[in-house]
Amino acid sequence: MSLSRRKTTLGFAAGAATLAIALAGCGSSSEPESSDSAAAGGSMDEPVTLTLATFNQFGYSADSEGGADYAYDLIAEYQELHPNVTIVYNVADTSNTARENFFTKLGPGGLADVEAIEVDWLPEAMQYSDLLADLTNPELDGNWLQWKVDAATDADGRLIGYGTDIGPESICYNVDAIEAAGMDASRDAMSAAIDGDWDNFFDLAKQYSDATGKGFYEENAAVLQAMIGQLEAPYEDPATDEIIALDNPEVKDIYDTLTAASDAGLSAGLQQWGDDWAAGMANGDFAAMPCPSWMLGVIEGNAPDGNWDIANAFPNGGGNWGGSYLTVPAGGENVEAAAELAAWLTAPEQQAKAFENVGAFPSSEEAAASDAVTSYTRAFFNDAPAGEIYSERAAAVTVAPYKGPHYFEVNDAMVNALRRVDEGTMSAEESWKQFESDVNAIG
Amino acid sequence: MTTTQPQTEAPTPPGAPRGRAPLTWRQRLGRWDVKLSPYLYISPFWIVFALVGLFPIVYTAVISFQDWDLVRNTGTFTGFDNFAFVLQDREFWLSLRNTFSIFVLSSLPQIIVATFIAAMLDKNIRAKTFWRMGVLLPYVVAPVAVALIFSNMFGDKYGLINSLLNDLGLDSIRWHVDVIPSHFAIATMVNFRWTGYNALILLAAMQAIPRDLYEAAAIDGAGTMRRFFSVTLPQIRPTMIFVIITSTIGGLQIFDEPRMYDTNGRGGSNHQWETITLYLYNMGWGEFNFGRAAAVAWILFLIIVAFGLLNFAVTRRFIASDTAAKPKKPKKVTK
Structure with missing residues (x-):
């Protein structure tokens, strides 16, 4: 959880209009008919009230999400298309609130018809996939990136959630800091310099640190997130859920690489989301950071006078950090109608609209390729073509690491292990030993 | 109430046994009223407590x-597995250490300072209400807001x-790395919030002390300090025990600030x-892991009960030893 976006709060959401597209042939035009053929759920005649629960800002309706003006109101739009449907939309203030509510009510009942969940607690929800409706629908194939779908598909092949947004990662960098190190800080040059494997990234970091005496990136835990995210099964055996973190040579490699980087001073050692981290961002304490699409707003908020840019590259290909799903609890009264609503909200067309509303990066390739997304630029980042960059970054993601029931506990222990080394409270070996005993205590 | 019974107002059935005449309905009601009503009146608390207090505990x-x-x-x-795990977990003992350390760093100075503030507020000062309300202000601030303010102060780097400290040429303190500084910082937040609250409670107790006690002490030649230790402290003893017990319970349950x-x-x-x-x-x-969490909750519950009792015993003995000790001495002498 440490790296979770508890603080970030950007919700990424998105809707997707595939239903409409699949059924009606072309999105918005012919609504009424679509519902019958689709999920056969809330047919036109019977009035039905659906409850929808999300958190932060999914970009569905400014009224409920308390956002500024949204370009679209997806909730109102759906009700217009389906006059028999009334949607009651509740928004929790944080993902954590939503998480506690979700798991408290998942068994006994009382959840909304459509419940949003965040990838941070998806592994826990997957433990109870039988309590969530199977949303598999061949007609919707291709609505989402494959890895997004895979992560929400359980061992029995049941799909428990429709993808809303994702957090494809690039590297954001502080132009002034890079230039101060005598390096070429143009977007093309930095993209080319970062493009490569992790060794290449750390070489670049070393070059910067040697020149300036400062850390290149914020902290090891941030880079860990990216590196672990590129492994198929970092901490647990997908077949048995047995914890393999201690025996997995890849994990130890990452640990050794990062602690060595720490010793070399490549990490600024500023814990993510902390006050020092925010201040360090503004003060140029570090030059670059793994930067999912939703991080742009965070950087802009923390370093309003900064001169930042986005490299269209990420070490070792692609990475994803964050994102959400819409699920339908199986115990609800209107499962079919709810599935239809979830499908509509996550269809490419709606995902694109949610992106326009709040910048939730779509998990649909089609939506990512839409004009609304590709034409999107970000003035603060020297007018970087953010939409285009992140579409490419999303396409570069190939792996969704397996996250079993203990993923976040192990990851927390790993983050703590790295931080102990960053802080200097323990040596790398001592800290690894502590990590071993922490992991052995899990279960 | 028994005296009224012989004079029965309502007609008694003929042939009813003498001596103890059967009570009429009204009489019975009256009796129940006297016997049972007090329980009825306090029952809402106990019913609510049973639902939201006792039941969850069980x-x-x-x-x-x-x-x-x-x-x-x-x-x-699983039997005692959860308890066994918790008691063998290094994290548990570390957290126990931290809890007590933060508790001592917060409760102790807090009560001393609160007593001092209360004693000052008890003096004849101008704009009394202003000062009294003033000390309560931090209590009104939400803990989360307090944490936000203080995290700004206790940042490691900025x-x-x-x-x-740096301006004075001293080294930075690593508030989020080293153990004692982090405890100190958290205790500061707790103290900020609770000192004024405790001061007001103690002040209320001090105000209830009869003024002639002070006058008599002053006539006997007791100075300010002497009056404070020999009159004020013994007189506020029950309140002091209350404050110490509640701040113990609160101190052992510190959550918002460290979180x-x-x-x-x-x-x-x-x-x-x-x-x-x-x-x-x-x-x-x-x-x-809610089984283990429940085990931790029970262990914490037992710790608090044990510590509360210990505290009670200790405070009774030490605070206001004047009044507590004096009656004993003569007894010993007579032996």
């Missing part, structure tokens, strides 16, 4: 003996305090400031 005990699945609401009985101390809310990379309640929370909501 239910937690049931859960603590099981490998509990919160979502499915089922569990398998915090206010470290900036000041808000950094953005992860897990108590530090090496559990530097993880308290028991935080450990409990992480166990439950972090690791989804």
Whole structure:
């Protein structure tokens, strides 16, 4: 959880209009008919009230999400298309609130018809996939990136959630800091310099640190997130859920690489989301950071006078950090109608609209390729073509690491292990030993 | 009430046994009224307490003996496994250490300072109400807001305090790395919030002390300090015990402040400031292990009960030893 976006709060959401597209042939035009053929759920005649629960800002309706003006109101739009449907939309203030509510009510009942969940607690929800409706629908194939779908598909092949947004990662960098190190800080040059494997990234970091005496990136835990995210099964055996973190040579490699980087001073050692981290961002304490699409707003908020840019590259290909799903609890009264609503909200067309509303990066390739997304630029980042960059970054993601029931506990222990080394409270070996005993205590 | 019974107003059935005439309906009602009403009037509290206090405590005990699945609401009985695990967990003992350390760093200075402030407010000062309300102000601020303000002060790199220290040519204190500084910072937040509250309670007790006691003491030649220690402290003893017990219970349950101390809310990379309640929370909501979390809750409950009793005994003995000790002395002499 440490790296979770508890603080970030950007919700990424998105809707997707595939239903409409699949059924009606072309999105918005012919609504009424679509519902019958689709999920056969809330047919036109019977009035039905659906409850929808999300958190932060999914970009569905400014009224409920308390956002500024949204370009679209997806909730109102759906009700217009389906006059028999009334949607009651509740928004929790944080993902954590939503998480506690979700798991408290998942068994006994009382959840909304459509419940949003965040990838941070998806592994826990997957433990109870039988309590969530199977949303598999061949007609919707291709609505989402494959890895997004895979992560929400359980061992029995049941799909428990429709993808809303994702957090494809690039590297954001502080132009002034890079230039101060005598390096070429143009977007093309930095993209080319970062493009490569992790060794290449750390070489670049070393070059910067040697020149300036400062850390290149914020902290090891941030880079860990990216590196672990590129492994198929970092901490647990997908077949048995047995914890393999201690025996997995890849994990130890990452640990050794990062602690060595720490010793070399490549990490600024500023814990993510902390006050020092925010201040360090503004003060140029570090030059670059793994930067999912939703991080742009965070950087802009923390370093309003900064001169930042986005490299269209990420070490070792692609990475994803964050994102959400819409699920339908199986115990609800209107499962079919709810599935239809979830499908509509996550269809490419709606995902694109949610992106326009709040910048939730779509998990649909089609939506990512839409004009609304590709034409999107970000003035603060020297007018970087953010939409285009992140579409490419999303396409570069190939792996969704397996996250079993203990993923976040192990990851927390790993983050703590790295931080102990960053802080200097323990040596790398001592800290690894502590990590071993922490992991052995899990279960 | 028995005296009224012989004079029965209502007609007695003929042939009813003498001596104890059967009571009429009204009489019975009247009797019940006297006997039972007090219980009826206090019952709302006990019913509510049974529902939201007793039941959860018992239910937690049931859960603590099981490998509990919160979502499915089922569990398998595991005996004392959860307790055994918790008691063998390094994290538990670290959090126990942290809890007591933060408790001592907060409660002790807090009560001393609160007593001092109360004594000052008890003097004849101008604009009394203003000063009295003033000390309560921090209490009104939400703990989360307090944590936000203080995290600004206790930042490792850009915090206010470290900036000041650096300006004075001193080294920065690593508030979020080293154990004692982190405890100190958290205790400061707790003290900020609770000192004024306790001061007001103690002030109320001080105001209730008859003024002639002070006058008599003054005539006997007692100075300010002497009057404080020999009159004020003994007189506020019950309130002092109350304040100490409540701040003990509160101190052992410190949660908001350490959780808000950094953005992860897990108590530090090496559990530097993880308290028991935080450990409990992480166990439950972090690791989804509610059986163990319930075991932690029970252990914490027992610790608090034990510590509360200990505290009670100690405070009774030490505070106001004047009044407590004097009656004993003559007894010993007579022996």
